[in-house]
Amino acid sequence: MKKTIRDIDVKGKKVIARCDFNVPMQEGRITDDTRIRAALPTIEYLLEHDAALILMSHMGRPKGEPKMEFTLAPVAERLSEYLKKEVKFKSSPTVVDDEVKKMAEELKPGEVMLLENVRFRKEETENDPAFAKELASLAEVFVQEAFGTAHRAHASTAGIADYLPAVSGFLIEKEVKFLGSAVEDPKRPFVAIMGGAKVGDKIPVIRNLISRVDTLIIGGGMAYTFYKAMGLEIGTSILDADNTKLAGELMKQAEEAGVKMLLPVDVVCAAAFENDAETVTVDRDKMPADMMGMDIGPKSAELFAEEIGKAATVVWNGPMGVFEMPNFAEGTKKVAEALAASDAITVIGGGDSAAAVEQFGLADKMTHISTGGGASLEFLEGKTLPGIAVIQDK
Ligand SMILES: Nc1ncnc2c1ncn2[C@@H]1O[C@H](COP(=O)(O)OP(=O)(O)OP(=O)(O)O)[C@@H](O)[C@H]1O
Numbered sequence: 001m002k003k004t005i006r007d008i009d010v011k012g013k014k015v016i017a018r019c020d021f022n023v024p025m026q027e028g029r030i031t032d033d034t035r036i037r038a039a040l041p042t043i044e045y046l047l048e049h050d051a052a053l054i055l056m057s058h059m060g061r062p063k064g065e066p067k068m069e070f071t072l073a074p075v076a077e078r079l080s081e082y083l084k085k086e087v088k089f090k091s092s093p094t095v096v097d098d099e100v101k102k103m104a105e106e107l108k109p110g111e112v113m114l115l116e117n118v119r120f121r122k123e124e125t126e127n128d129p130a131f132a133k134e135l136a137s138l139a140e141v142f143v144q145e146a147f148g149t150a151h152r153a154h155a156s157t158a159g160i161a162d163y164l165p166a167v168s169g170f171l172i173e174k175e176v177k178f179l180g181s182a183v184e185d186p187k188r189p190f191v192a193i194m195g196g197a198k199v200g201d202k203i204p205v206i207r208n209l210i211s212r213v214d215t216l217i218i219g220g221g222m223a224y225t226f227y228k229a230m231g232l233e234i235g236t237s238i239l240d241a242d243n244t245k246l247a248g249e250l251m252k253q254a255e256e257a258g259v260k261m262l263l264p265v266d267v268v269c270a271a272a273f274e275n276d277a278e279t280v281t282v283d284r285d286k287m288p289a290d291m292m293g294m295d296i297g298p299k300s301a302e303l304f305a306e307e308i309g310k311a312a313t314v315v316w317n318g319p320m321g322v323f324e325m326p327n328f329a330e331g332t333k334k335v336a337e338a339l340a341a342s343d344a345i346t347v348i349g350g351g352d353s354a355a356a357v358e359q360f361g362l363a364d365k366m367t368h369i370s371t372g373g374g375a376s377l378e379f380l381e382g383k384t385l386p387g388i389a390v391i392q393d394k
């Protein structure tokens, strides 16, 4: 068990908390603030318990330069709105400077400030000890709350714990509880649903899940690599040619492990990667050579929903089709609805599946939606995340 903020006394202390405020932005506006809202319980708890709170995060990938399109200023503003108090913020190109140090020194219990994007310094992603020490020098305690970045060993996510006692916030605790218990000690039947486009990225996850699940459902863009391994015609569908052999091996591995592996039985095919392209829905052995698979068909959606209905735990990562285009969102929607209707523990990992669930208005029907994209995948792979490893044990 990892220590949390409940296990320490923060009264009157300077606390530095790493959050993942890497939220999607369009023209300087935040388009989805889920990650900001997810950190609020921890922030509020720390302020109510009279900590003087210094928050930090990255935004995007400014590659070690103070590129202002990646400033955290909009985040400071949104946080102020939610907390109903000023979030002090100085946009320093070096993240920490004399003025920022003074702000931190003068910060009183119950007050909060946000540092500028830690990736404005190249030392952040290099996990440079001097930068970690510089950040640590602002506070007395480190709170890890950045689940979305916990798979990165950076100065603000890992290195800093060499200089300060490290505990977790409530979001980390919740993520570890739901993702961890789903993978390590699931209520059975345990069904995992994998979709999306990046087959290569997800193969290690599939491999790890095969040894744990009762049923594995594969949909989305990755299904075609498995079809290819089965010798089926896949037309112009996305294919991860480097991993076709591996897909075949995974199918064999599932069979040997007694894991039921379900692939779509029918496919919505389109003549082009466009919402208004001409479409046909066919059984999987009838895909036209000049069309691409864009969504699972209705028979597959029903088959998957039936399987989800029998589950006690479901982990879902990756959409069933190109759900961003309304004409190819149906399969993903049906799967989301089946999860929403089920009594099972439902855990959603991965940015796109989370976005899909939000888009269908079903987010509050899920047990847990992870704030991690890559981090939740690495967690499901069974890897130890560096940002979690540094938190002190109880
Ligand atoms: N049949 C398909 N053909 C092409 N692209 C597809 C297909 N099915 C799904 N996709 C695309 O896959 C993308 C999501 O895949 P990804 O592997 O990134 O999912 P994720 O793990 O939920 O998200 P993230 O990696 O952002 O956390 C979506 O943009 C979707 O349009």
Ligand SMILES: O=C(O)[C@H](O)COP(=O)(O)O
Residues within 6 Å of the ligand: 020, 022, 060, 061, 148, 149, 152, 372, 373, 374, 375
């Ligand atoms: O969005 C994410 O997955 C995290 O914030 C990590 O971002 P990164 O992939 O740029 O490290």
